Amino acid sequence: MFEGASYYADKVDTTMLIIVGISVFFLIGIVAAMIYFVVRYNHKRNPVATQIKGNNLLEAIWIIIPLFIVLGMFWLGWKDFSRLRKITDYAMTIEVTGRMWKWDFKYPNGKMSDTLYVPVGKTIKLEMRSADVNHAFFIPALRMKEDVIASRNTYMIIEPQKLGEFDIACAEYCGLNHAYMYTKLIVVPEDVFEAWLAGDEVSPEDKLPAPAIAKIEPKNENEYLKYIRNHKNFELLVKYACVSCHTVDGSAHIGPSFAKLASGKTEVIRDGKKITVEIDEKYLRTALLEPDYEIVAGYSPYTMPTLRGRISENDLKAMIELLLGKN
Numbered sequence: 001m002f003e004g005a006s007y008y009a010d011k012v013d014t015t016m017l018i019i020v021g022i023s024v025f026f027l028i029g030i031v032a033a034m035i036y037f038v039v040r041y042n043h044k045r046n047p048v049a050t051q052i053k054g055n056n057l058l059e060a061i062w063i064i065i066p067l068f069i070v071l072g073m074f075w076l077g078w079k080d081f082s083r084l085r086k087i088t089d090y091a092m093t094i095e096v097t098g099r100m101w102k103w104d105f106k107y108p109n110g111k112m113s114d115t116l117y118v119p120v121g122k123t124i125k126l127e128m129r130s131a132d133v134n135h136a137f138f139i140p141a142l143r144m145k146e147d148v149i150a151s152r153n154t155y156m157i158i159e160p161q162k163l164g165e166f167d168i169a170c171a172e173y174c175g176l177n178h179a180y181m182y183t184k185l186i187v188v189p190e191d192v193f194e195a196w197l198a199g200d201e202v203s204p205e206d207k208l209p210a211p212a213i214a215k216i217e218p219k220n221e222n223e224y225l226k227y228i229r230n231h232k233n234f235e236l237l238v239k240y241a242c243v244s245c246h247t248v249d250g251s252a253h254i255g256p257s258f259a260k261l262a263s264g265k266t267e268v269i270r271d272g273k274k275i276t277v278e279i280d281e282k283y284l285r286t287a288l289l290e291p292d293y294e295i296v297a298g299y300s301p302y303t304m305p306t307l308r309g310r311i312s313e314n315d316l317k318a319m320i321e322l323l324l325g326k327n
Ligand code: HEC
Pocket: 237, 240, 241, 242, 243, 244, 245, 246, 254, 255, 256, 260, 261, 266, 284, 287, 288, 291, 292, 294, 295, 296, 299, 300, 301, 302, 303, 304, 305, 307, 319, 323
C-alpha cells in the first residue's frame, strides 16, 4: 500500500499518516470522554445538573490548540506541494491530452504514444489539456492527481525515481467508457528512453531482440471468419468488448471487420503517410497496445482504446494467436 515511486510520494504518505494519527488520537479521546461523561453524570449519580456559564481560559485553549494542529497539517501538505509546483528547470515537457476515452502523450520531438514513457530520475512537466469534457489525470504510485479541464491548460510535475510500470487512471467520471481510461506510466533508464524517443519503435521493450515473428497466412475472408468464430479463444474478443466495434460477419462498423485481416496485409497511416504493412505478431501487438501508432486507412484515430493495463500477457498472447490464424 505504501510503495511509492518518488520522494514526493513518500512525503505524501508521511503527511497522510500524521493526519490519520492525529484524527485517531482525537477520535479515541473524544469517544472515551463521551463515555466517561455518560457514566459519571447520568441521572442517578448526578440528579441535579450544574449550570456552567462560560470559561474564557477553556475557550481560548480549544481555539488555539486546534488552530495550530490544523495549520501544522496544512504546512505539512503545502511545503512539498509548493516546492513541486515551483520547479521551472525540468528536463522535458510532455503534452498530455485526455479525450473520451483515452490518454495521448506527445513528446518534444513530436513522437506520440498511448503509454507514458519517461526516463528515470528526471523532472518532467506534463502539460495537460482536454479535447472534450473534464477528466482527471491520476498516477497513484506518484500520489498525484490533477484535473484536466476543457478549455483550460493544467500541468503536473513528476519526478519518478523508480523503474517500472505504474497505473494511470482517469479520476473524473467522464462518460460511458470512463473505465477504459487506464494506461501505464513506464519508467525506463535514460539511455533506453533516448533511443526509443529517437527511433521508430513503439515501446522501449521493442529494442530487445525479437523472437521469430509469426505472420498471417493469407486466407479467404469467409474461411478466416469461420475459423475465428469457432476458435477456442474467440471468447476473448467478447470478453474485451472487441466485437462492439469489429464485426465477425465481414461488415464494417466503428472499426474494420476482422475479415480484413484475412489477406495478411493492411493499409495504415503512420506519421501522416500511407503504407502497406504485413500483419504479423508485432503489428498486432502494437495495434492492441498502442492503437494510434498506426491507423487503418479510412478509420478514425483516438477511437480504439488501448488494452495496456487491462489485459494479462497470457490473454494478450492468446488473442494475437487467434487473430494470426493459429490453432
Ligand atoms: C471503440 C471501438 C473499438 C474497440 C472496442 C476495439 N477496436 Fe480495434 N479498432 C477500432 C478502430 C476505429 C480501428 C481502426 C483505426 C486504428 O487503426 O486505430 C481499429 C483497429 C484494429 C486493428 C487493426 C486492424 C487492421 O486491419 O489493421 C486490430 C487488429 C484491432 N483493432 C483489434 C481489436 C481487438 C482485438 C479489440 C478488443 C480487445 C479491439 N480492436 C477493440 C475500434 C475499436
